[in-house]
Amino acid sequence: MGRLDDKIALITGIGGGMGRAAALRFTAEGARVVGCDLFAEGAEETVRLVREAGGEIENFAPVELSDAAAAARWVDQAAEVFGGIDILYNNASAPRFGAIDELSVEDWDFVIGNELNLVFYATRAAWPHLRKRGGGVVLNVGSIAGTRGVEFMPQNAHGTAKAGVINLTQQLAVEGGPHGIRAVCVSPGFTVTPSTAWLVESGPEPFKQNIARIPLGRVGQPEDIVNAALFLASDEASWVTGINLVVDGGGSVLG
Numbered sequence: 001m002g003r004l005d006d007k008i009a010l011i012t013g014i015g016g017g018m019g020r021a022a023a024l025r026f027t028a029e030g031a032r033v034v035g036c037d038l039f040a041e042g043a044e045e046t047v048r049l050v051r052e053a054g055g056e057i058e059n060f061a062p063v064e065l066s067d068a069a070a071a072a073r074w075v076d077q078a079a080e081v082f083g084g085i086d087i088l089y090n091n092a093s094a095p096r097f098g099a100i101d102e103l104s105v106e107d108w109d110f111v112i113g114n115e116l117n118l119v120f121y122a123t124r125a126a127w128p129h130l131r132k133r134g135g136g137v138v139l140n141v142g143s144i145a146g147t148r149g150v151e152f153m154p155q156n157a158h159g160t161a162k163a164g165v166i167n168l169t170q171q172l173a174v175e176g177g178p179h180g181i182r183a184v185c186v187s188p189g190f191t192v193t194p195s196t197a198w199l200v201e202s203g204p205e206p207f208k209q210n211i212a213r214i215p216l217g218r219v220g221q222p223e224d225i226v227n228a229a230l231f232l233a234s235d236e237a238s239w240v241t242g243i244n245l246v247v248d249g250g251g252s253v254l255g
């Protein structure tokens with residue numbers, strides 16, 4: 001018996017990193033998954049890996065989730081594949097970094113569009129499907145950067161967007177409760193994925209010092225985050241909503 005048997009899960013950003021790990025784990029736990037990504041190649045590889053492992057998955061790519069109409073189109077098409085939506089896993093995002101006097105207005109807008117707006121667009125489109133089903137889960141991915149300043153890398157837009165995702169989760173929990181819709185957020189600390197792996201090797205010294213201080217003595221792997229997401233998405237968490245679950249080896253409790 002799987003922990004997500006009979007669930008239909010939409011997962012954004014399955015092209016690599018945590019999205020791929022989520023597609024693999026959720027299908028292994030019995031979910032039927034519909035994924036999407038901007039980059040078709042990575043998403044197709046995820047489909048291949050999932051099917052090879054015996055999982056059930058469909059994929060739409062390329063999908064540009066920062067385009068409201070495209071995001072809504074994907075959600076509606078995805079809902080048709082298996083006949084509904086139980087879980088919307090808003091994993092995809094694309095950051096840009098810069099100090100306040102260096103970050104361009106264009107970069108700020110890009111980050112808000114690709115880290116916060118895309119969550120709103122997909123969730124807004126999924127809401128009627130979740131209501132029609134009598135409930136479900138919106139599972140967002142925040143970041144420890146969403147609740148603090150970070151000294152080793154200027155995260156103005158990124159942290160602001162993730163703070164928005166965390167707060168949106170709380171509001172969705174309030175509005176979703178009466179409809180049986182839970183909204184939850186998992187906030188990773190530094191996790192090794194294709195877009196972050198270079199930092200471990202050749203990141204700035206302050207970054208290396210930061211990860212060296214993580215109480216549990218290591219950086220995260222995509223599976224660490226997906227394990228938490230799996231719990232939050234499953235019926236085991238049926239009385240958990242509005243939460244921001246930090247998964248960071250204890251790094252963010254350091255003074």
Ligand SMILES: NC(=O)c1ccc[n+]([C@@H]2O[C@H](COP(=O)([O-])OP(=O)(O)OC[C@H]3O[C@@H](n4cnc5c(N)ncnc54)[C@H](O)[C@@H]3O)[C@@H](O)[C@H]2O)c1
Pocket residue numbers: 012013014015016017018019036037038039042063064065066090091092093094114118141142143144187188189190191192193194195196
């Ligand atoms: N890796 C970390 O250290 C870390 C830390 C904190 C939070 N996070 C969050 O975890 C989530 C996954 O991170 P990751 O490291 O696996 O990321 P990643 O960059 O490896 O993968 C993200 C995927 O989303 C897709 N994507 C990005 N923008 C998109 C768009 N507009 N439309 C469609 N697809 C789009 C990308 O193509 C990519 O395949 C993100 O929300 C990220 O902000 C990551």
